Amino acid sequence: MLSVRTERLLGSTSFRLSAAYAALLVIAFLAAGAAVWLTTKTAAEQEVRERVELEMRSLQQEIRAEGLPAAIAAIRTRLENPGALEYRLIDDTGALLVGNLTVGTPTLGWATVRIGDAREQGNETEDFLALTELIPDGALLTIGDDLDKAEGVRASILNALVWVAIPTLLLVIGGGVLLSLGTARRMRTLSDAMSQVGLGDLAGKVPETGGDEIARIGQGVNEMVARIDRLVVNIRRVSTDIAHDLRTPLAHVRQDLETAGRSADPATREGIRAAQARIDEILRTFQAILRLAEIDAGGVRARFVQIDLATVVERVADAYRAEIEETGRTLVLGPLTSTNVRGDSDLIAQALANIIENAMRHTPTGSSISVTLRTSERSLGFAVQDEGPGIPEADRVRVLDPFVRLDRSRSTPGAGLGLSIVSSIARLHGARLSLEDARPGLRVAIDWPA
Amino acid sequence: MRILLVEDDVKTAAYVARGLRETGQLVEVSADGRDGLFRLTNEDFDLAIVDRMLPELDGLSMVRSARAAGFAAPVLLLTAMDAIQDRVAGLEGGADDYLVKPFSFEELNARVNALGRRPPIREQETTLSVSDLTLDRLRRIVKRGEHVVDLQPREFRLLEELMLNSGRVVTRTMLLERVWEFHFDPGTNIVESHISRIRSKIDRGGDVPLIHTMRGAGYVVRAN
Numbered sequence: 069m070l071s072v073r074t075e076r077l078l079g080s081t082s083f084r085l086s087a088a089y090a091a092l093l094v095i096a097f098l099a100a101g102a103a104v105w106l107t108t109k110t111a112a113e114q115e116v117r118e119r120v121e122l123e124m125r126s127l128q129q130e131i132r133a134e135g136l137p138a139a140i141a142a143i144r145t146r147l148e149n150p151g152a153l154e155y156r157l158i159d160d161t162g163a164l165l166v167g168n169l170t171v172g173t174p175t176l177g178w179a180t181v182r183i184g185d186a187r188e189q190g191n192e193t194e195d196f197l198a199l200t201e202l203i204p205d206g207a208l209l210t211i212g213d214d215l216d217k218a219e220g221v222r223a224s225i226l227n228a229l230v231w232v233a234i235p236t237l238l239l240v241i242g243g244g245v246l247l248s249l250g251t252a253r254r255m256r257t258l259s260d261a262m263s264q265v266g267l268g269d270l271a272g273k274v275p276e277t278g279g280d281e282i283a284r285i286g287q288g289v290n291e292m293v294a295r296i297d298r299l300v301v302n303i304r305r306v307s308t309d310i311a312h313d314l315r316t317p318l319a320h321v322r323q324d325l326e327t328a329g330r331s332a333d334p335a336t337r338e339g340i341r342a343a344q345a346r347i348d349e350i351l352r353t354f355q356a357i358l359r360l361a362e363i364d365a366g367g368v369r370a371r372f373v374q375i376d377l378a379t380v381v382e383r384v385a386d387a388y389r390a391e392i393e394e395t396g397r398t399l400v401l402g403p404l405t406s407t408n409v410r411g412d413s414d415l416i417a418q419a420l421a422n423i424i425e426n427a428m429r430h431t432p433t434g435s436s437i438s439v440t441l442r443t444s445e446r447s448l449g450f451a452v453q454d455e456g457p458g459i460p461e462a463d464r465v466r467v468l469d470p471f472v473r474l475d476r477s478r479s480t481p482g483a484g485l486g487l488s489i490v491s492s493i494a495r496l497h498g499a500r501l502s503l504e505d506a507r508p509g510l511r512v513a514i515d516w517p518a
Numbered sequence: 519m520r521i522l523l524v525e526d527d528v529k530t531a532a533y534v535a536r537g538l539r540e541t542g543q544l545v546e547v548s549a550d551g552r553d554g555l556f557r558l559t560n561e562d563f564d565l566a567i568v569d570r571m572l573p574e575l576d577g578l579s580m581v582r583s584a585r586a587a588g589f590a591a592p593v594l595l596l597t598a599m600d601a602i603q604d605r606v607a608g609l610e611g612g613a614d615d616y617l618v619k620p621f622s623f624e625e626l627n628a629r630v631n632a633l634g635r636r637p638p639i640r641e642q643e644t645t646l647s648v649s650d651l652t653l654d655r656l657r658r659i660v661k662r663g664e665h666v667v668d669l670q671p672r673e674f675r676l677l678e679e680l681m682l683n684s685g686r687v688v689t690r691t692m693l694l695e696r697v698w699e700f701h702f703d704p705g706t707n708i709v710e711s712h713i714s715r716i717r718s719k720i721d722r723g724g725d726v727p728l729i730h731t732m733r734g735a736g737y738v739v740r741a742n
Binding site for chain 1 (some may be wrong): 566619
């Protein structure tokens, strides 16, 4: 099994590049080796041919000038010298007159002969290049030389090549891995930052150092994110400004209605009360928008303290128990084990309250809503699970955006800000909000990293 | 009660002042923080209602300075509704209660009345009683006549809060803040549900109902 880290390294672009370079280098070395082998082979053969031919000329001349017996004597003398060529002289009946090339029936001209090395008594074979010519009297003279003498030189050259090749390859691969690690890390930082942006965190910055193309991509990403951030901020500001600016006139309308209601007759008073209720609804929406803006601004973080989620869960669940039971639903509260996180207990209470209200709004009577604390090695938090219809996978990200309401929720009250506030509260706390399919039902959880 | 209202929005100031005067309070209005501070420290008021956002000197600094100068009467701070931090800062800065704008007059009036009864007399009492309903704060026992009423902890807290203010209206928001520490509007019927549970437990058979709903305002515990 490869570790994730290794797998990621092997998959990185820069690693692939250096691996490709290493492969090319191997091919180059193989080609060089083949070239050396072929060249030395040809050169050695050429040398052998020249020596054999020279000897053949000299012996032929000797036979013509002094006769066969003198030549036989000359060959004998030559054979006594170490490192001599190999000879074989046979008469027209095929009987051996002189020589040590014992094997093979030579044909005229050049031939390669492979023979066991009789002198060493071993099983080694040697390749000989032999030239056979007809001499007067109908005898055949064969002169050969050992090709393997050249082999040694060739082997040393190839050996040297291998010894150069191995460290070079190691250097290339090692260097490639090192470079990959560096580049891979930078690319990972970049892609992590971009997925953060994808998740809606527009505050993150990508490193721009290095002066190379990765740095330029980083700059591009940062500029893009900054622009998106400005747009988002502008949109937010518009809605916040509207909420802010309309609040005072609406408050005045509300005050006027209240004043008018005091002197009105009962029927009119009813109408005024209804109008007031509607204004309160608008004001609640504005309040949620402004609350959202305040949470997103992040200033509340300065007040974060250590809090026990168990006490918040107990307090909020307890508050809703009566109403949940009154509407024919059941509240199941999990064990309240102490779970400490840093945060603002008011906001966490609000997040949990919004989630529970959401569950009450979207589940049939008779179903149960369970609130549990959950702790794992990596995270701690709480989850609210209902038995309602859930949220289709495709809509789970969308429902967290302000004012988004799924079609089937149009008939229930609310402006579609509840889950946005929950999402903002989770983000403010560095906690993860997840909407999971509880099969059946929806499970909404907020988890702090452990 | 002599009340100083420090509020720069003329319309809101007029509305609050008129409402409070109708309930029999003596209301003076000041339109900026500097003037408000001067009057608080130089005149005699039983209560101050201070807007958080004021020209010249902001409400929070004004309250802090007034406290430093020895102003001891209760202060009700009016905060903008987007201000989670304002509330905490306000209470830390010397305000006794806060109210998020915009508010209904009943809400303001209930809080003014609750603050106005300070110094708290009843808060030191260990047994609260209204008619034949008694609540023992130490032993945490509630009785209707001789009959012991079994209340959940949070129901006990709610009834205690109502009985501490017996005869005065306690609003839904006040109960959410004081019983559940909810400083946001849950938009559901948490309070209503608990009140109806408590009612069903304390008013049994032919008992005279003791918890009364003040429509649009809140709840009041009283004998008749």
